[in-house]
Amino acid sequence: MADQPVQSHQLDNGLTLLVEPMRAVQSAAFSLSVPAGVVYEDEGLNGSSAVLCDLMMRGAGDLDTRALSDRLDRLGLQRGESVGWNHISFSGATLAENLIPALEIYADVVQHPQLPSDEFGPVVAGVQQSLRATEDEPRQKVIIELRQRCYDSPWGRPTDGSLTALTNINLESVRSLFDRSIRPNGAILGIAGNVDFDEVREAVASAFSGWEAGPDVPIIRGERGGQHDHIQTDSNQTHIGLAYDAVPYRDDDYYAAWAAVSVLSGGSSSRLFTEVRERRGLCYSVYATLNSLLEEGRVLAYAGTTPERAQETLDVTVQEIRKLSEGIEEAELDRVKAGAKSALIMQQESTGSRASSIVRDWFHLRRTVPLEEVHRRIDSLTVGDILRYVKEHPALDLTLLTIGPKALEVPDVVS
Amino acid sequence: MSFHKHYLDNGLPVIAELSDDVHSSAVGFFVRTGSRDESPEIAGVSHFLEHMVFKGTEKYSADDVNRIFDEIGAKYNASTSEEITLFYAAVLPEYLPRAFELLASLMQPTLRSDDFDMEKQVILEEILMYEDMPTFSAYEKVMASHFADHPLGNSILGSNQSITDLTVDQMRAYHASRYQTANITLAVTGRANWAEVLRLAERHCSNWPQGIPDRRTDEAHAVGQVEVFPREGSLQQHVMQIAAAPAAADDLRFAADLLSVIVGDDAGSRLYWEFVDPGHAEAAEVGYNEYDGSGTWMTYLSCAPEETLTNLGRIQSVYERVNQEGVSEDELEQARNKALSRIVLRSERPMGRLSSLGSNWVYRNEYRSVTDDLNAYRAITPDDIRRLLERYPLAQTTTVAVGPLESLV
Numbered sequence: 047m048a049d050q051p052v053q054s055h056q057l058d059n060g061l062t063l064l065v066e067p068m069r070a071v072q073s074a075a076f077s078l079s080v081p082a083g084v085v086y087e088d089e090g091l092n093g094s095s096a097v098l099c100d101l102m103m104r105g106a107g108d109l110d111t112r113a114l115s116d117r118l119d120r121l122g123l124q125r126g127e128s129v130g131w132n133h134i135s136f137s138g139a140t141l142a143e144n145l146i147p148a149l150e151i152y153a154d155v156v157q158h159p160q161l162p163s164d165e166f167g168p169v170v171a172g173v174q175q176s177l178r179a180t181e182d183e184p185r186q187k188v189i190i191e192l193r194q195r196c197y198d199s200p201w202g203r204p205t206d207g208s209l210t211a212l213t214n215i216n217l218e219s220v221r222s223l224f225d226r227s228i229r230p231n232g233a234i235l236g237i238a239g240n241v242d243f244d245e246v247r248e249a250v251a252s253a254f255s256g257w258e259a260g261p262d263v264p265i266i267r268g269e270r271g272g273q274h275d276h277i278q279t280d281s282n283q284t285h286i287g288l289a290y291d292a293v294p295y296r297d298d299d300y301y302a303a304w305a306a307v308s309v310l311s312g313g314s315s316s317r318l319f320t321e322v323r324e325r326r327g328l329c330y331s332v333y334a335t336l337n338s339l340l341e342e343g344r345v346l347a348y349a350g351t352t353p354e355r356a357q358e359t360l361d362v363t364v365q366e367i368r369k370l371s372e373g374i375e376e377a378e379l380d381r382v383k384a385g386a387k388s389a390l391i392m393q394q395e396s397t398g399s400r401a402s403s404i405v406r407d408w409f410h411l412r413r414t415v416p417l418e419e420v421h422r423r424i425d426s427l428t429v430g431d432i433l434r435y436v437k438e439h440p441a442l443d444l445t446l447l448t449i450g451p452k453a454l455e456v457p458d459v460v461s
Numbered sequence: 462m463s464f465h466k467h468y469l470d471n472g473l474p475v476i477a478e479l480s481d482d483v484h485s486s487a488v489g490f491f492v493r494t495g496s497r498d499e500s501p502e503i504a505g506v507s508h509f510l511e512h513m514v515f516k517g518t519e520k521y522s523a524d525d526v527n528r529i530f531d532e533i534g535a536k537y538n539a540s541t542s543e544e545i546t547l548f549y550a551a552v553l554p555e556y557l558p559r560a561f562e563l564l565a566s567l568m569q570p571t572l573r574s575d576d577f578d579m580e581k582q583v584i585l586e587e588i589l590m591y592e593d594m595p596t597f598s599a600y601e602k603v604m605a606s607h608f609a610d611h612p613l614g615n616s617i618l619g620s621n622q623s624i625t626d627l628t629v630d631q632m633r634a635y636h637a638s639r640y641q642t643a644n645i646t647l648a649v650t651g652r653a654n655w656a657e658v659l660r661l662a663e664r665h666c667s668n669w670p671q672g673i674p675d676r677r678t679d680e681a682h683a684v685g686q687v688e689v690f691p692r693e694g695s696l697q698q699h700v701m702q703i704a705a706a707p708a709a710a711d712d713l714r715f716a717a718d719l720l721s722v723i724v725g726d727d728a729g730s731r732l733y734w735e736f737v738d739p740g741h742a743e744a745a746e747v748g749y750n751e752y753d754g755s756g757t758w759m760t761y762l763s764c765a766p767e768e769t770l771t772n773l774g775r776i777q778s779v780y781e782r783v784n785q786e787g788v789s790e791d792e793l794e795q796a797r798n799k800a801l802s803r804i805v806l807r808s809e810r811p812m813g814r815l816s817s818l819g820s821n822w823v824y825r826n827e828y829r830s831v832t833d834d835l836n837a838y839r840a841i842t843p844d845d846i847r848r849l850l851e852r853y854p855l856a857q858t859t860t861v862a863v864g865p866l867e868s869l870v
Contacts, residue, residue: 070483104738120795123802124803179696285593312531315528320524324579330583330590352589377528391485394484395485396810
């Protein structure tokens with residue numbers, strides 16, 4: 047299925063390089079994930095990672111913020127930075143011949159950012175405004191709030207920060223986060239596209255080998271928010287967020303868990319779409335998705351509907367989730383497999399999605415998973431495997447968060 | 462890549478850009494119809510019809526449609542804009558015939574009344590969902606305000622009232638008048654065989670009704686106004702502004718696209734450095750949108766309410782300077798590189814090529830390869846930008862604000 051196998055190389059400082067050569071494309075993409083996500087923030091300083099991420103792009107090496115941005119634009123780099131729970135990730139895609147010059151700039155971003163004091167105020171103002179914009183969008187806010195209630199701190203932290211904590215963050219705390227967490231050990235650089243492994247390896251070694259390793263940073267587990275909660279607003283719709291336990295990506299049962307969620311919410315013939323939207327017309331948007339941290343996972347589900355129909359929407363959604371254990375048709379599994387097969391093959395048409403995929407594999411499994419292996423594992427799943435998984439992980443202990451004019455009742459388990 | 466075209470006897474254009482370097486195929490039906498083709502009493506019918514198409518035909522029930530697309534692992538969907546309703550599917554090449562047959566048959570849907578009543582609930586929920594999103598709300602309102610006396614101002618979703626009042630007979634009549642062969646373009650991209658594409662088109666589309674539906678495409682001449690929609694409890698102010706820009710068939714569109722990158726891209730543009738980098742705004746962008754007969758410069762500002770007025774004044778200064786002085790060769794070179802790399806990356810997926818192939822045909826009746834587009838962008842000079850600005854200066858003709866503010870004075 048794949049073009050060529052992924053090749054890997056580890057620098058002495060611990061940085062892992064993964065390269066997937068793709069011959070039929072003109073582009074190349076990279077994803078550089080550094081272990082500086084929100085779980086490494088100090089307690090009470092949620093938002094430090096978001097500020098750090100933005101600040102790192104504001105000048106590095108000899109380039110000030112403007113020169114850095116101009117240089118990347120000239121290389122035609124379509125770029126993005128994102129803050130996750132475990133990582134800050136820098137990613138980009140451009141014509142393959144421009145990849146190495148772009149990586150050389152990012153080598154400075156992680157090793158020699160200027161973190162200029164005069165840019166700190168503007169960065170915080172930007173982060174604050176994007177948090178305020180999210181407050182205005184209940185559909186986004188509900189999932190952020192749900193995570194804080196279904197994962198222990200710090201894994202439930204909002205990746206964009208919080209408005210209250212932002213006022214406690216200063217330049218020193220951000221620089222201190224940089225010093226302890228932006229390090230090559232634990233960092234992963236994934237590259238996919240029309241590139242040559244040896245050439246990339248040499249360029250990466252030369253640009254990143256001066257990056258000094260640092261000690262691992264401990265993470266202290268804290269509490270999570272209330273299990274059943276409601277946030278009062280006068281929005282038009284009630285926005286419902288639901289969560290329950292699932293296995294993480296590294297678990298042997300991951301593909302069974304993934305298939306169970308796909309039967310629920312994979313395509314338009316899946317159960318939630320059919321029962322909640324098509325048969326009852328209760329909402330426009332309803333979905334469930336499998337979310338995985340390193341050691342734990344959750345199913346996160348969402349539905350948005352008029353307040354008068356919100357309780358029925360919640361009841362039907364929960365009923366469909368719990369009904370999974372009563373039986374799954376062969377045909378449902380066949381459709382899930384067909385969707386997976388085409389998604390896997392189409393992924394090979396996008397250098398950006400391959401680059402982020404191989405980084406994700408490495409983070410969770412310490413290896414990359416060939417597409418053939420994913421295909422084989424999905425193809426060998428049986429209805430029995432999924433039913434066994436669903437019975438071993440019943441959706442009994444639900445976390446429920448609603449945003450809207452009226453709170454809802456958690457449906458009882460009907461035996 | 463190879464380009465092919467053919468007209469069926471009933472007038473349906475079939476176009477394809479095929480390549481063996483990719484893994485998938487994409488097929489799309491571009492129907493030249495949208496909210497601008499609606500009268501007030503059927504406002505929202507194009508978008509509602511887009512949903513109803515998936516409710517099936519005599520042969521395929523709604524459940525069949527959902528099930529079959531999933532059985533072949535199709536990535537499929539549809540979208541409705543002011544002027545195009547697009548239905549598409551991306552599949553592995555072996556499933557192209559099945560996807561094609563199903564998608565083609567849906568272009569002549571049964572439109573059953575019980576399905577219509579059920580889907581009406583979903584549409585009403587969709588309208589409410591978007592009303593909870595201030596940016597979308599601002600977009601609908603600024604289009605309505607700018608194109609006040611022009612059909613481009615019609616709402617895509619329609620209103621709660623217009624959808625509640627809509628009947629299935631009105632929808633059937635609309636479908637019969639708009640889904641005719643001269644109004645539809647069939648486009649195929651990716652890994653496929655041209656002879657087979659033609660065979661599929663002949664088999665599944667040759668009995669479609671002929672006809673040439675009309676559309677009013679005169680250029681809009683907006684007078685402009687300022688409207689403020691206070692939103693209780695919201696924190697951030699969202700402002701959208703529109704001014705006239707080149708229409709879809711205008712050769713100035715490449716220059717317009719590059720100018721919007723230079724002045725208003727989400728990063729590295731003049732507005733970015735003036736507002737976003739220093740923290741005066743969360744977003745300050747200007748985009749170029751092309752329509753049949755008209756075009757828009759669409760400014761978007763998201764910032765703290767108390768900074769809104771100052772920011773709007775400063776946007777005006779940025780625009781005045783661009784209008785007077787134009788842009789430098791250096792800025793143009795940077796924008797060209799950004800645009801070229803976007804085109805190449807998008808073209809690596811059949812789905813990315815499909816939208817470009819279809820739009821070029823629907824709007825301009827022409828085929829443009831990736832190379833044609835790359836060359837067109839490379840050829841733009843600062844003089845072209847100056848000519849563009851003489852005819853279509855950057856401006857803030859119409860303003861709509863959604864957020865905490867009660868007024869903009």
